[in-house]
Amino acid sequence: MALTGKDIPSGAAPGDGEPVGPEWRSDMVDVSGLSLSDLVELTKDQDSALALSLRRLANDLTDPGEPIAGFNSAL
Amino acid sequence: MNRHRLSDTAFAALGAGHPSAATLAELRRAQFGKHLLLLGEIARAEPDPWYATERADPAGFRCLVADPLFGAWAADRLRRDGHRGDRPEPGGRWLTAQEQDLTIRLRLADSEPARHLLGLPPTGPLSDAEAGEWQRCLTPAWRLLVTRHRPAAEALAAVLSCLVPVQSDPAARGISATSADAFGAVAMSVPEDATALAVGLLHEAQHSILNATTYLFDLLEIPHPLGYSPWRDDPRPAAGLLHGAYAYLAVTRFWRAERAAPQATAAQRAAEKQPAEDQQQPGNRLAAFEFARWREAVADVADRLLAGGNLTAAGRRFVGALRDEVGPWLAEPVDPQIERLARAANADHRLRWRLRNLILDPDDAARLARAWRAGAPPPDVTPRLVPGTRRALERSLRLDLIHATVKGDPPPQPGGRRTAGDAAFLRGDHGTAESAYVDRLFAAPDDDAAWTGLALVTGHADRLECGKALTMREQTHPVAALRWISGA
Numbered sequence: 001m002a003l004t005g006k007d008i009p010s011g012a013a014p015g016d017g018e019p020v021g022p023e024w025r026s027d028m029v030d031v032s033g034l035s036l037s038d039l040v041e042l043t044k045d046q047d048s049a050l051a052l053s054l055r056r057l058a059n060d061l062t063d064p065g066e067p068i069a070g071f072n073s074a075l
Numbered sequence: 076m077n078r079h080r081l082s083d084t085a086f087a088a089l090g091a092g093h094p095s096a097a098t099l100a101e102l103r104r105a106q107f108g109k110h111l112l113l114l115g116e117i118a119r120a121e122p123d124p125w126y127a128t129e130r131a132d133p134a135g136f137r138c139l140v141a142d143p144l145f146g147a148w149a150a151d152r153l154r155r156d157g158h159r160g161d162r163p164e165p166g167g168r169w170l171t172a173q174e175q176d177l178t179i180r181l182r183l184a185d186s187e188p189a190r191h192l193l194g195l196p197p198t199g200p201l202s203d204a205e206a207g208e209w210q211r212c213l214t215p216a217w218r219l220l221v222t223r224h225r226p227a228a229e230a231l232a233a234v235l236s237c238l239v240p241v242q243s244d245p246a247a248r249g250i251s252a253t254s255a256d257a258f259g260a261v262a263m264s265v266p267e268d269a270t271a272l273a274v275g276l277l278h279e280a281q282h283s284i285l286n287a288t289t290y291l292f293d294l295l296e297i298p299h300p301l302g303y304s305p306w307r308d309d310p311r312p313a314a315g316l317l318h319g320a321y322a323y324l325a326v327t328r329f330w331r332a333e334r335a336a337p338q339a340t341a342a343q344r345a346a347e348k349q350p351a352e353d354q355q356q357p358g359n360r361l362a363a364f365e366f367a368r369w370r371e372a373v374a375d376v377a378d379r380l381l382a383g384g385n386l387t388a389a390g391r392r393f394v395g396a397l398r399d400e401v402g403p404w405l406a407e408p409v410d411p412q413i414e415r416l417a418r419a420a421n422a423d424h425r426l427r428w429r430l431r432n433l434i435l436d437p438d439d440a441a442r443l444a445r446a447w448r449a450g451a452p453p454p455d456v457t458p459r460l461v462p463g464t465r466r467a468l469e470r471s472l473r474l475d476l477i478h479a480t481v482k483g484d485p486p487p488q489p490g491g492r493r494t495a496g497d498a499a500f501l502r503g504d505h506g507t508a509e510s511a512y513v514d515r516l517f518a519a520p521d522d523d524a525a526w527t528g529l530a531l532v533t534g535h536a537d538r539l540e541c542g543k544a545l546t547m548r549e550q551t552h553p554v555a556a557l558r559w560i561s562g563a
Contacts (some may be wrong), residue, residue: 036126
């Protein structure tokens with residue numbers, strides 16, 4: 001089963017190096033192996049999985065949830 | 076391109092606060108990719124020759140992009156649309172500590188502009204002596220973590236790589252923060268001692284790990300209603316509750332291990348005039364108190380998150396694993412006096428939160444008063460949150476006294492800040508404490524500390540803000556009002 005973490009995982013979709021079993025797949029694609037120039041080129045395709053990642057990232061920038069978390073010893 | 080993914084086993088372990096090395100590596104890859112995506116957006120909008128350094132020095136370029144403060148810089152640059160000209164300039168010096176075969180390296184970032192983006196005011200550049208103080212604190216903190224908390228130390232070494240020194244807050248013994256934009260960076264004021272540094276690093280690393288998790292997976296539905304948090308004085312959304320619970324899961328685990336850890340030797344105790352060997356030592360007592368206090372808070376917040384209907388399926392899996400982790404700790408025995416004080420500290424905070432953040436509408440206050448005068452049962456009124464409450468965490472005198480009692484410190488002298496009610500409460504004399512708190516409320520009906528103290532010792536803590544409002548409006552006896560509101 002694919003995607004989002006909003007769905008209960010099911011089926012048997014092994015992840016890289018992980019045991020076979022249910023898994024959680026993110027909307028975010030792994031771009032860590034790309035060069036910057038390749039990445040910029042790929043982002044021109046507005047319908048790709050990468051474009052979906054960028055939209056999610058843009059949402060995070062607008063609404064970061066808990067932008068600053070922290071600790072105060074007054075507790 | 077592949078999507079980031081975690082097996083269900085790995086995801087549950089992450090929620091339980093036991094991420095594997097492979098899981099942390101996946102999160103690091105995702106955060107590097109996030110930085111690259113942010114830079115790609117900047118580069119598309121603002122072609123700049125410095126990006127070309129990637130071709131000349133690919134390794135150096137990737138090292139720069141991987142730095143935690145690069146993420147903060149890039150996110151800030153994109154949020155401030157149109158700002159041009161600056162570029163990340165990582166600087167500072169390195170703090171390093173090695174114990175056994177495990178090393179932690181933290182860049183002490185005390186000069187670059189991006190250090191201002193972590194939510195706390197940073198210090199200026201440190202002198203050699205000031206940087207040396209950080210190193211002298213890190214060395215024993217790392218020894219403590221590696222020797223007694225090995226899995227946590229391994230996670231810290233894999234996650235944290237940057238420390239931003241920040242200005243101390245006079246209202247706290249220490250403060251620290253983590254930005255969602257700077258995975259692996261911690262902003263921290265000079266810690267009180269090595270133990271405080273160890274706990275602070277554990278706490279902040281949890282925030283980074285959770286931020287990296289929520290970058291990949293939605294754990295919460297929106298909107299997030301505001302509610303009570305054991306870690307703040309202002310109302311918090313579910314995202315804040317989750318962060319608090321996840322950070323304090325690691326803190327609770329730390330104190331759980333510390334309470335059972337061997338303390339100083341008999342000779343050391345004698346030299347330091349500590350209690351005899353057959354008595355529970357101050358370090359263990361404090362550890363037991365912190366463990367008892369936070370296990371209850373983490374479990375309570377996890378239960379409320381699970382029952383609140385704001386979690387996604389991934390969120391339910393994550394928080395369920397967290398709750399399963401802390402669950403067995405609730406049954407572990409703790410010295411009854413320590414347990415009593417831990418529960419009191421939590422209850423006191425919750426009561427103070429209610430008085431600070433909940434008010435009765437005038438119509439409800441009038442209904443309450445009419446029912447009281449008529450001798451009828453209390454009507455069902457719903458206090459509402461005070462609008463516009465800002466980030467807050469105030470120091471509690473009663474909590475300071477509880478800490479002093481736990482540690483065996485000498486009580487404050489007569490004429491100091493300790494009230495007669497608190498003195499009686501701390502020694503477990505609730506009858507005397509009740510009389511003292513009532514006397515205080517006759518003199519100062521608006522004294523919230525006396526109200527919370529009275530609720531603690533009478534056990535009539537239900538809807539405290541309603542009891543206070545009724546007493547002030549109708550000039551009733553405080554205990555009678557609390558008893559009536561509680562239905563006792």
